[in-house]
Amino acid sequence: MKKNKPKYKQIIDAAVIVIAENGYHSAQVSKIAKTAGVADGTIYLYFKNKEDILVSVFEEKMGIFVENLEKQITGISYAEKKLYTLVDMHFKHLASDFHLAIVTQLELRQSNKELRLRINAVLKGYLAIIDHIVKTGMETSEFRKDLDVRLARQMIFGTIDETVTSWVMNDQKYDLIQLVKPVHQLLINGCGYTKA
Amino acid sequence: MKKNKPKYKQIIDAAVIVIAENGYHSAQVSKIAKTAGVADGTIYLYFKNKEDILVSVFEEKMGIFVENLEKQITGISYAEKKLYTLVDMHFKHLASDFHLAIVTQLELRQSNKELRLRINAVLKGYLAIIDHIVKTGMETSEFRKDLDVRLARQMIFGTIDETVTSWVMNDQKYDLIQLVKPVHQLLINGCGYTKA
Amino acid sequence: MKKNKPKYKQIIDAAVIVIAENGYHSAQVSKIAKTAGVADGTIYLYFKNKEDILVSVFEEKMGIFVENLEKQITGISYAEKKLYTLVDMHFKHLASDFHLAIVTQLELRQSNKELRLRINAVLKGYLAIIDHIVKTGMETSEFRKDLDVRLARQMIFGTIDETVTSWVMNDQKYDLIQLVKPVHQLLINGCGYTKA
Amino acid sequence: MKKNKPKYKQIIDAAVIVIAENGYHSAQVSKIAKTAGVADGTIYLYFKNKEDILVSVFEEKMGIFVENLEKQITGISYAEKKLYTLVDMHFKHLASDFHLAIVTQLELRQSNKELRLRINAVLKGYLAIIDHIVKTGMETSEFRKDLDVRLARQMIFGTIDETVTSWVMNDQKYDLIQLVKPVHQLLINGCGYTKA
DNA sequence: CATGAATGAGTCTTCATTCAT
DNA sequence: CATGAATGAAGACTCATTCAT
Numbered sequence: 001m002k003k004n005k006p007k008y009k010q011i012i013d014a015a016v017i018v019i020a021e022n023g024y025h026s027a028q029v030s031k032i033a034k035t036a037g038v039a040d041g042t043i044y045l046y047f048k049n050k051e052d053i054l055v056s057v058f059e060e061k062m063g064i065f066v067e068n069l070e071k072q073i074t075g076i077s078y079a080e081k082k083l084y085t086l087v088d089m090h091f092k093h094l095a096s097d098f099h100l101a102i103v104t105q106l107e108l109r110q111s112n113k114e115l116r117l118r119i120n121a122v123l124k125g126y127l128a129i130i131d132h133i134v135k136t137g138m139e140t141s142e143f144r145k146d147l148d149v150r151l152a153r154q155m156i157f158g159t160i161d162e163t164v165t166s167w168v169m170n171d172q173k174y175d176l177i178q179l180v181k182p183v184h185q186l187l188i189n190g191c192g193y194t195k196a
Numbered sequence: 197m198k199k200n201k202p203k204y205k206q207i208i209d210a211a212v213i214v215i216a217e218n219g220y221h222s223a224q225v226s227k228i229a230k231t232a233g234v235a236d237g238t239i240y241l242y243f244k245n246k247e248d249i250l251v252s253v254f255e256e257k258m259g260i261f262v263e264n265l266e267k268q269i270t271g272i273s274y275a276e277k278k279l280y281t282l283v284d285m286h287f288k289h290l291a292s293d294f295h296l297a298i299v300t301q302l303e304l305r306q307s308n309k310e311l312r313l314r315i316n317a318v319l320k321g322y323l324a325i326i327d328h329i330v331k332t333g334m335e336t337s338e339f340r341k342d343l344d345v346r347l348a349r350q351m352i353f354g355t356i357d358e359t360v361t362s363w364v365m366n367d368q369k370y371d372l373i374q375l376v377k378p379v380h381q382l383l384i385n386g387c388g389y390t391k392a
Numbered sequence: 393m394k395k396n397k398p399k400y401k402q403i404i405d406a407a408v409i410v411i412a413e414n415g416y417h418s419a420q421v422s423k424i425a426k427t428a429g430v431a432d433g434t435i436y437l438y439f440k441n442k443e444d445i446l447v448s449v450f451e452e453k454m455g456i457f458v459e460n461l462e463k464q465i466t467g468i469s470y471a472e473k474k475l476y477t478l479v480d481m482h483f484k485h486l487a488s489d490f491h492l493a494i495v496t497q498l499e500l501r502q503s504n505k506e507l508r509l510r511i512n513a514v515l516k517g518y519l520a521i522i523d524h525i526v527k528t529g530m531e532t533s534e535f536r537k538d539l540d541v542r543l544a545r546q547m548i549f550g551t552i553d554e555t556v557t558s559w560v561m562n563d564q565k566y567d568l569i570q571l572v573k574p575v576h577q578l579l580i581n582g583c584g585y586t587k588a
Numbered sequence: 589m590k591k592n593k594p595k596y597k598q599i600i601d602a603a604v605i606v607i608a609e610n611g612y613h614s615a616q617v618s619k620i621a622k623t624a625g626v627a628d629g630t631i632y633l634y635f636k637n638k639e640d641i642l643v644s645v646f647e648e649k650m651g652i653f654v655e656n657l658e659k660q661i662t663g664i665s666y667a668e669k670k671l672y673t674l675v676d677m678h679f680k681h682l683a684s685d686f687h688l689a690i691v692t693q694l695e696l697r698q699s700n701k702e703l704r705l706r707i708n709a710v711l712k713g714y715l716a717i718i719d720h721i722v723k724t725g726m727e728t729s730e731f732r733k734d735l736d737v738r739l740a741r742q743m744i745f746g747t748i749d750e751t752v753t754s755w756v757m758n759d760q761k762y763d764l765i766q767l768v769k770p771v772h773q774l775l776i777n778g779c780g781y782t783k784a
Numbered sequence: 785c786a787t788g789a790a791t792g793a794g795t796c797t798t799c800a801t802t803c804a805t
Numbered sequence: 806c807a808t809g810a811a812t813g814a815a816g817a818c819t820c821a822t823t824c825a826t
Contacts, residue, residue: 007807030800040808040809041807041809042809043800110306155379155386158356159355161358163354166346182344183351187351190351191382194381226817235790235792236791236817237791237792241789245818417700421820433788433823436821436822546750546751547746547771550743551742554742578778584782586773617796629799629812638795
C-alpha cells in the first residue's frame with residue numbers, strides 16, 4: 001500500500017463521506033470511486049476489498065489520533081489530568097468531523113467478526129493508553145489500589161463511547177465538548193475512593 | 197402478527213440460534229425456516245421481512261427481560277441495591293443465553309437507521325429504568341445532587357454494555373457474573389460523592 | 393362445476409372487478425376470494441386454478457352474449473341488418489359493463505398459449521355468426537361474390553375489436569354506441585361492390 | 589443506453605428468440621443472457637429490467653420498420669397505392685421474421701398498463717402513417733369525404749392486426765403475403781364510396 | 785361444502801471484483 | 806498505474822395451491 005500517494009487519501013476521504021451519507025451497505029464501491037474521482041478498478045490498486053476500505057478509514061483516521069493522543073498524554077504527570085486530556089481530545093476529534101463520527105459510531109459496527117478483529121487491533125493502542133492512565137492513577141494513589149484495570153478501562157471506554165454514540169444518534173444536536181468536564185468527573189469518581 | 201402462536205416463538209428461537217452461529221448477513225431465511233421446522237413462506241406469515249425477524253428477536257427477548265427487571269427494581273428502596281439488581285440481572289440474563297448474547301452485542305448492531313429506531317424504542321424502557329435509579333439515588337443522597345442524569349445513564353449503560361461486549365468478543369472465556377460486584381462498585385463510585 | 397350455485401356467480405363477479413382494477417397478474421386469488429366473501433380454498437371448489445377463473449369469466453359473460461346474439465340475428469333476413477345488430481349489441485354489451493370491457497380487451501390477452509385456445513373456443517361461436525352473416529350477404533348479393541369469408545370475418549372482427557380496445561385504452565371517454573353506425577358503414581362498404 | 593454497442597443488439601436478438609420460443613413469462617433473463625452470449629449482469633448494463641427488454645425489442649424492431657415505411661409511402665401519390673404498400677410491407681416484415689411475429693402479436697400483449705404506454709408511443713408513429721393515408725385518400729377523392737379518420741384508422745389497423753394474429757395463431761401455416769391483395773381490397777372498399 | 789394456515793417452488797436483480805486494454 | 810465494461814454468484818420474497826379440520 002502506497003499510503004503517500006494522493007489517490008489513497010482521496011479514496012479514504014471519499015469513503016468517509018459516502019459511507020456516512022449512505023450507510024456502509026448502501027455505499028457502493030462505484031459511488032466511492034466516483035466521489036474520489038477515480039475509476040472503480042483503481043480502488044483495488046489501493047485496497048484489497050470493500051471491507052478493507054472501511055477498516056482503512058478507521059486505521060488512518062484513528063491511527064493518527066491515537067499517535068497524537070499518546071504524545072500529549074505521555075507528557076502529563078497525573079492520571080486525572082491525563083484522563084481529562086483523553087476525553088477532551090476524543091470528543092473534540094469527533095465533534096470536528098461530522099462524517100467521521102457517523103462512520104466510527106454507527107457504520108463501523110456493521111461489520112463481521114473478521115473485520116472487528118482488525119478494528120480491535122487499532123483500538124488496542126487506544127485501550128493501552130487508557131490502561132496506562134488507570135495504572136498511573138493507582139500508582140499515584142489518585143485511584144483505588146484494588147481497581148480491576150480491565151474493568152476500569154471498560155468503564156472509561158464504554159462511557160465515552162456511549163456518550164458519543166448517543167450524541168451522534170441524536171443528530172449531534174447538542175454540544176459534545178461541553179460534556180468533557182462532567183464525563184471526566186464521573187470517570188474520576190468511578191476510579192476513586194469510596195466515600196467514607 | 198399473531199405473537200401467541202407457537203410458530204411465532206419457534207421462528208424467534210430458531211432465528212437466535214441461526215443468526216448467532218452465522219451472523220445476520222449469512223443467516224438465510226431458508227436456514228431459519230428449516231431450523232424452526234416450518235416452510236420458508238411461513239416466516240412471512242409472522243414477519244414482514246428478514247429485518248423484522250432480527251428486531252422481533254430483540255423486542256421479544258429484551259421486552260420480557262425489561263418487564264421482569266422493572267418488577268424487581270420497583271420493590272427495592274435504595275438506589276445502590278437497585279443498581280446492583282440491574283447489573284446482576286443483566287449479566288445473568290445474557291450469561292444464561294449464549295446465542296442471545298451474541299445477537300444482542302454483535303449482530304443487532306449491523307442494522308440500518310430504520311432498524312435502529314425500532315431497537316431504540318425497546319431500549320427506551322431499559323434506559324428509563326436506569327434514569328429512575330439515578331434519580332432515586334439523587335433523592336436519597338446516595339448519589340451527588342449535581343449529577344447530569346443523561347450522562348450518568350450513559351456511563352451506566354456504556355459500562356455495562358462494553359463489559360458484556362468484551363466478554364462476548366473474548367468468546368465468553370471468563371465468568372461474566374463474577375464481574376457484577378466490581379462493575380457495580382465502579383458505577384456507585386462514579387455517581388457518588390467526590391472523595392474529601 | 394355447479395354453475396347455478398350462488399357462490400360460483402359471486403366469484404365470477406368478484407373476479408371481473410378485481411381483475412379489471414388490478415390487472416390479471418396483480419389480481420391475487422386471495423383478493424378475489426375476499427371480494428367474493430369466500431375463503432381462498434373455496435375458489436378451488438369451483439375453479440381448477442387461477443387461469444380457469446379468467447377463462448370462466450369470459451365463457452360465462454360472452455357465452456350468454458353469443459347466445460343472445462345468435463337468437464337476434466337468426467330472425468333477420470338481410471346481412472346488412474344482421475351486421476348492424478352485431479355491432480350494435482357488441483358495443484352496447486361492453487359499454488354497459490365497465491369492468492368487463494377492461495377484462496375482455498386488455499387482461500384476457502395476457503394469457504399463455506393454452507389459455508388462448510380455450511378463449512378461442514368461445515370466440516368460435518362468435519366468429520361463426522360473423523361467417524354466417526358474410527355468407528348470407530354473398531347469397532343475397534349484398535356483398536361481393538368473390539369475398540374471402542375468412543378475410544371478411546377478420547376485417548369485421550378486427551375492426552370491431554380494435555374500436556373497442558381503443559375506446560377502453562382511452563378510458564372510455566367518448567361514447568362507444570355512437571360509433572355503431574359509422575363502423576357498420578365501413579364494414580358494409582368493405583364487403584360490398586367496388587365502386588364503378 | 590448505448591444502443592450502438594454490439595451487445596445491445598445481441599441481447600435484443602436473443603430476446604426475440606427466447607421470448608418467442610418460451611413466452612414472455614417463461615423467458616428467464618438468464619436464458620436470454622446465455623443465448624446472447626453475455627453474463628446475466630450484462631443485461632442490466634443495457635436494460636433497466638426484464639420488461640424493458642420486451643419493450644425495447646418492439647421499439648427497436650418496429651422503430652426501424654416504421655421509418656422505412658414512412659420513406660416508402662411519402663414518395664407515393666395515391667392513397668390506394670400508399671395503402672397497398674403499407675399492407676405489403678407490414679405482412680412481408682412479419683412473414684420474414686417468424687419469431688418477431690410471435691413476440692409482436694402474442695407476447696407483447698401480456699404487458700401491464702405501464703408497458704402498454706411505451707408500446708403505444710411506438711405505435712403512434714405507425715398510426716400516424718395510416719391517418720396520413722386516409723387523409724390523402726379523402727383529399728384525392730379516392731375515399732369518402734365523410735370518413736371518420738379515427739374509425740378508418742381503427743378499421744385498417746384492426747383488420748391488418750387481426751389478420752396477422754390469426755396467421756400466427758394458426759402456426760403460420762398459410763401464406764400471409766398472398767393476403768396482401770384481398771386485404772387491401774377490403775380496406776379500399778371500406779373507405780371508398782357506397783355502391784350506387 | 786367451507787375454511788384458511790401452511791406450503792415451497794421459482795427468479796430477477798445487485799454490486800463487489802476482475803482483467804484486457 | 807489507470808480504466809471501466811463485463812462478470813456471475815447468491816437469496817429474499819410472493820402467491821397459487823393444498824388439506825386437515
